[in-house]
Amino acid sequence: MSLEQFKNRNVGVQHYRMLDLSHTPQTGWGQFKQVVRRTLSLELFVGLKVTLREMTKALFFGKMHTTKYPFEKLPVGPRYRAIHEMKRLLESGHYRCIGCGLCEKICPADAIRIETAYGEDQRKQVQEYTINFGRCIFCGYCAEVCPELAIVHGGRYETASEQRASFSLFDDMLTPIDRLKEQKEFPGYGSVSPDADKRIHKTPLAY
């Protein structure tokens, strides 16, 4: 669609069409007649028709549309960006985070802090990891930059808290080890694209 018709400000030659509305009564008698006509023709119930139908369904057929929050919650879309989750490796159960610090660097709200150290297993060990949800803007950059699909967004969207700064620690976000089987991949930004198999080239090995 071109923008031509919006740029043309010459109102006179445009094809305006007047709506076919009845005339507003000008006299007192005319106004009285309009009130009587509208009152007796039961136009009100035409407007209430849908409401009454739904009320009947709710009252007599048990088909209720209201969600009783917080006792009931609607599911959110899988790509919704809510409170973060830290994933584990499915085979070993070890946390996926390698402590590279890219999420800390990319975070535009400066909400993430990470502390790492040389671990006994010669790996980079995450000693502590925090996200300040008082600052987090849920932009999803951390999940997108994460090379290990370790930090992702989850579906927990209730972020209200008593204090302005509300921290989440590593263990709070990490998948509990006993619920590893239920761990699901995040399909949002930063996840493996559906055609990843086609785009990945295998590195040749000499063994």
Add this chain to the structure above:
Amino acid sequence: MSIREPNKTITVTIDGQECRGEWGQTILQVARANDIYIPTMCYLSKVEPIASCRMCVVEVEGVEGMILSCQEKAVDGAVITTNSDDLYRERQNITRLYDVNHPLECGVCDKSGECDLQSKTVEFGVDQQTFAARDQHRPVQDWGFISYDPSLCILCEKCVRVCNEVVGDEALQISVGGYKSTIINTKLDQQCAECGECMAVCPVGALVSTDFKYTANAWEMEKIPASCAHCSSGCQLYYEVKHTSIDNPDPRIYRVTNEHEFSSLCGAGRFAFDYANEGVQQDARAFDQAVTALRQADTIRFSGVITNEEALLLERLREALAVRLVCDDAYGYQRFLAAYRSISGSTLYEASLKTVADSQAVVVFGTRIYDDNPMVKYHMAMASKHHKARIVYLHPMEDARIQNLVTQYIKYEAGSEEGVAALLAATLLAGKTVSDPLAGVLDNLDIGNLSAESNVGEEELDTLKRSLWKKEGFTLIVGADLYNHPEAENIARFIAAIERYSDFKVLIVPPATNARGVAEICTLSEAVEGYTVGYNAPGDFVLSALGDGDLDMPALNQQEGTLTTVDQRVVPTHPALPYEGYTLNQLANALGVGSRYTIDQTPHLPRDKGYKAIAFDDLPDYFDALGGEHRGYLLSPGEVETRDVFSEIEELPAYDGLVVYRCNEGSAFGPFDARSVHRKHEAVLKGSEQFAVAARLKGGERIRFELDGESYERVFRIDTTLKGTVAIHPVWDRGLSAFALSSYRFSQLKFETTGNE
């Protein structure tokens, strides 16, 4: 091709741009000087071209094939192309080969973000590996303070070269074995210099600091330019600072880096950075007490670990309060310099670290240079490796650690320095026209007697004299043994005479960080008198940056200011860590002589001593593309009236029996260095087996002795690399009293055994 002529400017065309250079410069140097980029991988400015990576290839018109720009000299009129499709492909292939089997662990690698291989991989678009090489098991090696990961190593050889050519330690070698080649540390058991230079020049994450490993990323830390505060070299460095932890937002120094392409650091500079006086708050009561103490003080005693500005404030306080200034670190040095100047006629000595490195003959006298000033030793190593310099080392104790550099060791008896200086002067000035008073003294020397007493054989001096034949560039390095010698002034005159009448240039190594600055700025007295306020020194009221005094002071990495270095250069340093307490400037303000900030003093440093009226913020602090140093400024030379007076040499003092030598071994520079948790030194009395026999001591025995009015209790250790009956006596662990020693470094030892370790 035009004719090659030395000392000529040449013009070459690089990528269509006309570039000027000097004859003798390589193509790469000319290009860099003219801001033209040639990618390199193994090139390191401070060592000879390594030529292992072949990344720096260029094309030269009329020459077939590709030329290595790092080692090929630029020829006048040459037309050079630094970038073409062929060159790009060549470099891309080199990068591909480097990338084969290189672990994809950038995510955790300490080097990530400042890694040369990473940059080149991105630059040449190597995004996949199309061929393979059989990988092998290459476990990470723990070299103590450094970890070596052979699988990350690209064998560029920078570390090996820097260890050999710059540090002179010869600890690292390449174990050649084709694809199995690795770097090996041959001095794992005997301790290498532990300087961390290899780690600094490593372009990838193969060599990393064990303490730093995996604690922070390169991009997170703020680089704060500063000058090292441990010795008088005042080396350029960056304190890399980041918040301490998640809970603690206060900055902490994580590591020290430097412009490793051009300058170097020793172990103290690189690892002993955690000496700040932390957690200090303003204590108004202590401050008032300090002001009162200063008002009633007869003496202010201070250490040489101080900025020029603070030294100037102390001098102002001296004038205002009519107190004596005592700086044990600098007093002897100041006297020595004054005596030296009375002969040389110039305020500056002629040598600098660069002249040492460019020398073909270096004579070291009166200093255990390996420990006293590692940077001087590095430059001796450069002279040795790059110019095959003769290195003559005169000292009562042979130093096994620099055996590989020293071509002639001349042992003299402790205490006989005056005789040795006279003998040196007689040797080096033989056949030269000298002033009458000097000629009188030299002609009257009883050489046989001096030789016998000092134990320096005439034939040794002949060898020394002969070895200088056909050499160019001579440097004489003198050090801290001489400054507090009873006859220091006469020694200084002989040293100055050598400089004045021969081709030797003299380097008078300052004995403490800013001893030179203090010697220039302050009017010093010899000894403490009456009520004493100590600033980083013992006293009745102590201002201390170690946190153990009556009023806290900032350490040198919490202060801004300037230092005067061994190069006679005034270098700026910046605070890496915050400091909330009071400073000397505030005390001076309370006494009516301070300024708004300490650095407001910088332009007021004494101009008659060679300082310039340049504001602190206007001091440059960088190296140019070819490594030219633009840090601060060099002291301007001044003339001094000469007084040609030499004293006759009296009887040389004899130090018989057991002698100890005050020396902080392993460049453990003192109380500040001692605070570092990264450095692992042991304060023990170290002697040779011969010493142990003479003293009837066994290794591990605990002894007590008194020296300079201090009582020491030390464990005795036998060090098989030492010889003779002189033991090494460290004082770095003694807190502030280590800054209050101004006696001659050798002393006779009387001790009592107090048991075993």
